[in-house]
Amino acid sequence: MSKNIISIRSLKKSFGCNEILKGVNYEINEGDVACIIGPSGSGKSTFLRCINLLERPDSGEIIYEGKNVLAEEYNVNQYRSKVGMVFQQFNLFNNLNVLENCTVGPVKVLKKDPEESKKIAMKFLSQVQMSGFADAKPKQLSGGQKQRVAIARALTMNPKVLLFDEPTSALDPETVGEVLKVMKNLASLGLTMIIVTHEMAFAKDVSNKIAFMDGGVICEEGHPNEILVNPKNERTKNFLFRFIVGES
Amino acid sequence: MERTFLEWISYILQNYGSWFLRGTGVTLLISFLGTAVGFLIGLAFASIRSMPLPHNRIKKQLMKFVNFLITCYVEIFRGTPMMVQAIVMYFGMQEFMGINFSPTVAGIIIVSVNTGAYMVEVVRGGIDSIDMGQMEAAKSIGMSHWQAMIYVILPQTIRNILPATCNEFIINIKDTSVLNVISVTELFFVTKSVKGAIYRTYETFIVAAVIYFILTITITRIIRQLEKRIDGTKKFTPASSTMPIVFVKK
Numbered sequence: 001m002s003k004n005i006i007s008i009r010s011l012k013k014s015f016g017c018n019e020i021l022k023g024v025n026y027e028i029n030e031g032d033v034a035c036i037i038g039p040s041g042s043g044k045s046t047f048l049r050c051i052n053l054l055e056r057p058d059s060g061e062i063i064y065e066g067k068n069v070l071a072e073e074y075n076v077n078q079y080r081s082k083v084g085m086v087f088q089q090f091n092l093f094n095n096l097n098v099l100e101n102c103t104v105g106p107v108k109v110l111k112k113d114p115e116e117s118k119k120i121a122m123k124f125l126s127q128v129q130m131s132g133f134a135d136a137k138p139k140q141l142s143g144g145q146k147q148r149v150a151i152a153r154a155l156t157m158n159p160k161v162l163l164f165d166e167p168t169s170a171l172d173p174e175t176v177g178e179v180l181k182v183m184k185n186l187a188s189l190g191l192t193m194i195i196v197t198h199e200m201a202f203a204k205d206v207s208n209k210i211a212f213m214d215g216g217v218i219c220e221e222g223h224p225n226e227i228l229v230n231p232k233n234e235r236t237k238n239f240l241f242r243f244i245v246g247e248s
Numbered sequence: 249m250e251r252t253f254l255e256w257i258s259y260i261l262q263n264y265g266s267w268f269l270r271g272t273g274v275t276l277l278i279s280f281l282g283t284a285v286g287f288l289i290g291l292a293f294a295s296i297r298s299m300p301l302p303h304n305r306i307k308k309q310l311m312k313f314v315n316f317l318i319t320c321y322v323e324i325f326r327g328t329p330m331m332v333q334a335i336v337m338y339f340g341m342q343e344f345m346g347i348n349f350s351p352t353v354a355g356i357i358i359v360s361v362n363t364g365a366y367m368v369e370v371v372r373g374g375i376d377s378i379d380m381g382q383m384e385a386a387k388s389i390g391m392s393h394w395q396a397m398i399y400v401i402l403p404q405t406i407r408n409i410l411p412a413t414c415n416e417f418i419i420n421i422k423d424t425s426v427l428n429v430i431s432v433t434e435l436f437f438v439t440k441s442v443k444g445a446i447y448r449t450y451e452t453f454i455v456a457a458v459i460y461f462i463l464t465i466t467i468t469r470i471i472r473q474l475e476k477r478i479d480g481t482k483k484f485t486p487a488s489s490t491m492p493i494v495f496v497k498k
């Protein structure tokens with residue numbers, strides 16, 4: 001068994017009187033590449049946003065390194081610097097160039113040496129094939145390029161776990177592949193990741209577990225072969241059936 | 249001796265040119281400093297207002313009270329004419345607090361405070377117009393609210409509100425003229441003095457009008473240039489040393 005990084009217990013979240021997460025339990029271990037699939041509106045984004053506290057859950061526990069991050073006095077900013085997030089809409093800092101996007105976190109948040117941070121940032125930018133664009137502004141990049149920079153930005157924080165919220169859903173079909181390739185590469189390097197995605201082939205390929213989420217709960221969880229090939233839950237079956245029919 | 253219009257203009261420029269120059273200097277000084285300080289007041293107060301309310305009850309009440317004070321400030325200074333503010337503040341301070349500012353210093357303070365009240369709202373609109381994703385991305389790498397404001401949100405806000413700030417600057421150049429009520433020797437005050445000396449209203453005020461116009465149009469151009477420089481180009485050519493990006497299709 002590998003070491004547990006985050007465990008989530010009976011997580012609940014409502015917006016007004018609309019209960020979105022209805023008691024989610026979830027474990028993520030070191031080296032896990034965990035995918036979350038499910039129909040839109042099922043609460044996948046809300047769940048990821050609760051994990052790094054962009055939304056504050058109403059109840060439940062998020063245990064990170066043995067401590068409940070929802071405790072009153074817990075240092076939220078420090079926790080967030082260890083749990084990275086890659087957004088569907090990239091969200092690169094528009095006022096900064098590509099390199100600055102990747103150094104502002106290490107320098108201002110982690111208080112690292114600027115020169116050292118630049119070197120590390122360039123290393124990650126090379127890894128996502130974007131080192132030639134170090135001086136470019138976000139608006140000068142294509143969607144796929146932006147997303148690769150966003151991944152590099154998250155990596156420069158040296159995160160314990162990286163959350164991806166539909167990282168390829170806003171991309172043109174021809175650039176989806178370049179982002180998935182980068183993520184596959186990260187998976188092979190042993191980075192712990194939680195990925196919300198609709199790319200079933202990719203999920204099957206890279207993940208060691210898949211969770212199916214519907215109606216604010218995780219209905220079924222297991223190895224990709226179990227979930228995608230032999231789902232037991234009716235709702236999972238329906239979703240995958242509709243998905244396959246919809247795709248062809 | 250009868251002079252033509254142009255002769256009067258040249259007479260004014262030759263004999264009172266230095267007066268106009270000094271008046272223009274005072275007008276520029278007050279409106280520039282007033283706009284700059286007002287801009288900073290706007291940034292600071294609007295940033296405070298944009299803070300999420302804390303969970304702690306006492307801090308929450310304190311925060312609400314501070315926001316209330318900022319609202320009062322904005323409403324009072326936007327809701328009364330600057331000329332009235334000038335008189336009330338200048339003579340009020342003299343009479344009740346025994347503070348004796350020079351009219352110019354008083355003018356700078358009044359224009360700053362007045363501009364600040366407008367800028368709070370301008371900056372708030374600017375902050376609201378920044379995509380929420382920017383703040384979320386900043387938080388996702390562990391930035392505090394203030395770090396996110398300073399490094400991500402405000403630089404973008406400042407770019408977006410440059411045109412409105414330019415507007416405010418131009419309004420200030422013109423509205424500084426009301427400060428003649430507290431005897432600030434700005435351009436309008438000087439113009440009145442020159443008129444009093446030579447009894448030529450029309451020609452003297454034509455000179456003033458031309459100076460005001462040159463000032464405002466120059467400032468518009470400078471800020472337009474500044475915006476262009478910040479915006480940069482639309483296309484980017486990657487460094488030549490880059491490897492070609494080749495991706496294997498899965």
Ligand SMILES: Nc1ncnc2c1ncn2[C@@H]1O[C@H](COP(=O)(O)OP(=O)(O)O)[C@@H](O)[C@H]1O
Nearest residue numbers: 015018020038039040041042043044045046047
């Ligand atoms: N900030 C919010 N305020 C109110 N409702 C929200 C908010 N964010 C999400 N929701 C609602 O929560 C539900 C789940 O949304 P989301 O987590 O984005 O689902 P998914 O990512 O699975 O498509 C949706 O019905 C959405 O309308």
Ligand SMILES: [Mg+2]
Nearest residue numbers: 044045046166
């Ligand atoms: Mg979503």
